[in-house]
Amino acid sequence: MPDPGGDVRVKICGIVDPVALATACEAGADWVGFVFFARSPRSVTAAQVATLLHDVGPRSPQTVGLFVRASDDEVARVLDVTRLDILQIYDTPERAMAIREQFRRPVWLACGVATRTDLPETCAVDGLVIESRAPVDADRPGGNARSFDWSLTARWPAPAPWLLAGGLTPENVAAAIATSGARAVDVSSGVEDAPGRKNPGRIRNFIQAARAIG
Numbered sequence: 001m002p003d004p005g006g007d008v009r010v011k012i013c014g015i016v017d018p019v020a021l022a023t024a025c026e027a028g029a030d031w032v033g034f035v036f037f038a039r040s041p042r043s044v045t046a047a048q049v050a051t052l053l054h055d056v057g058p059r060s061p062q063t064v065g066l067f068v069r070a071s072d073d074e075v076a077r078v079l080d081v082t083r084l085d086i087l088q089i090y091d092t093p094e095r096a097m098a099i100r101e102q103f104r105r106p107v108w109l110a111c112g113v114a115t116r117t118d119l120p121e122t123c124a125v126d127g128l129v130i131e132s133r134a135p136v137d138a139d140r141p142g143g144n145a146r147s148f149d150w151s152l153t154a155r156w157p158a159p160a161p162w163l164l165a166g167g168l169t170p171e172n173v174a175a176a177i178a179t180s181g182a183r184a185v186d187v188s189s190g191v192e193d194a195p196g197r198k199n200p201g202r203i204r205n206f207i208q209a210a211r212a213i214g
């Protein structure tokens with residue numbers, strides 16, 4: 001996933017509209033994420049994603065589907081309808097491994113972090129999304145515009161490629177990369193005007209700011 005010697009890689013998550021998708025593609029995002037979770041303000045259906053991706057060119061970013069405690073049937077129904085390169089799973093590590101086995105596709109496990117002990121020491125999937133742990137009463141486990149102490153990951157011996165997520169913005173992403181040591185970053189709320197409403201200018205600014213640090 002991240003290229004230790006190359007540019008910082010960027011995922012623009014929670015895409016719901018064609019302008020945001022085209023902007024992320026043109027600005028050089030490495031991944032675009034789609035949220036298959038009905039309680040999210042960024043929730044999309046498989047049919048909507050298939051339509052969005054229909055006109056995307058061959059040099060498009062990889063597509064990531066987000067699933068929260070989803071059954072095999074739910075994942076299968078999405079994969080029947082639309083192309084997803086990677087599955088981002090909000091569930092136990094065991095369940096993430098089972099999904100990887102079942103669907104023969106790269107799986108990223110989302111890990112909610114508040115303290116150093118939340119950082120995983122082992123990983124049997126293809127990548128980790130290290131994001132701020134959601135409050136217990138949150139409607140959703142991610143996409144809450146909350147950051148955590150980025151210095152926690154600075155000396156973490158990561159067991160797998162990982163992305164830094166949660167509360168990143170065009171204004172803070174350079175500091176987040178410098179402090180955390182991340183080589184890949186993930187944003188949703190920080191490039192929006194309101195939950196689910198992406199701002200094309202902020203998408204461009206975020207990618208530029210992440211890449212400027214090199």
Ligand SMILES: O=C(O)c1ccccc1NCC(=O)[C@H](O)[C@H](O)COP(=O)(O)O
Nearest residue numbers: 013040140142143145166167187188189
């Ligand atoms: O965005 C959502 O609504 C969402 C719902 C359920 C699970 C995950 C969700 N989002 C996760 C992400 O978009 C990213 O992985 C990342 O956490 C972005 O967080 P933020 O930039 O703080 O919105």
